[in-house]
Amino acid sequence: QSNSLVAHPSETKLADYVVRCLIDYGICVVDRFMGNEKGSNVLQEVQQLEMSGVFSSGQLVSETDAMQKIRGDKIVWVEKGDAGCDHLGLLMGRLDSLLLACNGRLGRYNISGRTKAMVANYPGHGAGYVRHVDNPNEDGRCITAIYYLNKDWDIKRHGGLLRIFPAKFNQVADIEPKFDRLLFFWSDRRNPHEVQPAYRMRYAITVWYFD
Numbered sequence: 042q043s044n045s046l047v048a049h050p051s052e053t054k055l056a057d058y059v060v061r062c063l064i065d066y067g068i069c070v071v072d073r074f075m076g077n078e079k080g081s082n083v084l085q086e087v088q089q090l091e092m093s094g095v096f097s098s099g100q101l102v103s104e105t106d107a108m109q110k111i112r113g114d115k116i117v118w119v120e121k122g123d124a125g126c127d128h129l130g131l132l133m134g135r136l137d138s139l140l141l142a143c144n145g146r147l148g149r150y151n152i153s154g155r156t157k158a159m160v161a162n163y164p165g166h167g168a169g170y171v172r173h174v175d176n177p178n179e180d181g182r183c184i185t186a187i188y189y190l191n192k193d194w195d196i197k198r199h200g201g202l203l204r205i206f207p208a209k210f211n212q213v214a215d216i217e218p219k220f221d222r223l224l225f226f227w228s229d230r231r232n233p234h235e236v237q238p239a240y241r242m243r244y245a246i247t248v249w250y251f252d
């Protein structure tokens with residue numbers, strides 16, 4: 042019988058890779074995390090959420106006059122088990138077991154929990170997200186995990202690049218928000234980052250792990 046405490050061999054290997062990257066660079070990219078079919082199912086669920094109107098109206102990024110409001114990212118929070126979020130739940134389960142397989146080897150951190158999943162949609166009218174640190178003041182969040190859902194994304198035409206400015210290297214990390222791509226990075230001041238203006242609808246799912 043499958044013993045859930047024994048991570049699947051490929052997952053142990055994946056956990057080793059994630060630990061190595063986070064310890065060495067503070068950033069880790071895993072491509073083809075769910076596979077095309079399951080990744081597409083997650084995308085369809087997110088598109089359903091979009092259609093059902095549950096996303097927030099999007100943060101106000103600028104207001105030229107009373108009429109003209111430029112909206113940035115729209116978000117909705119989901120949890121494993123929410124109605125219509127079966128594949129989102131599967132993704133969160135995979136993330137949780139991967140982090141569990143890494144636990145104890147993540148420097149001073151001992152992961153004890155996570156936020157719900159924040160599904161974010163950048164509508165694609167040129168809004169992005171200004172340079173920021175996710176957790177500048179020790180609010181407990183230690184790892185940011187972002188899963189991207191954007192098929193056939195072309196950075197030159199669509200923008201939406203995630204640029205990380207790692208404090209310990211004088212080298213930026215440019216991450217394209219590609220379909221089925223998983224990104225981890227330390228949430229604190231080691232990793233200021235920005236989302237450059239997006240010109241096509243851009244979906245991402247973020248979970249923050251805390252210790």
Ligand SMILES: O=C(O)CNC(=O)c1n[nH]c2ccccc2c1=O
Pocket residue numbers: 114116161170175187202203218234235236245
């Ligand atoms: O989508 C990305 O590639 C990176 N995204 C971010 O860094 C990011 N960080 N913090 C947030 C807080 C509230 C709403 C959206 C966000 C957000 O997209």
Ligand SMILES: [Fe+2]
Pocket residue numbers: 173174175234
């Ligand atoms: Fe962020």
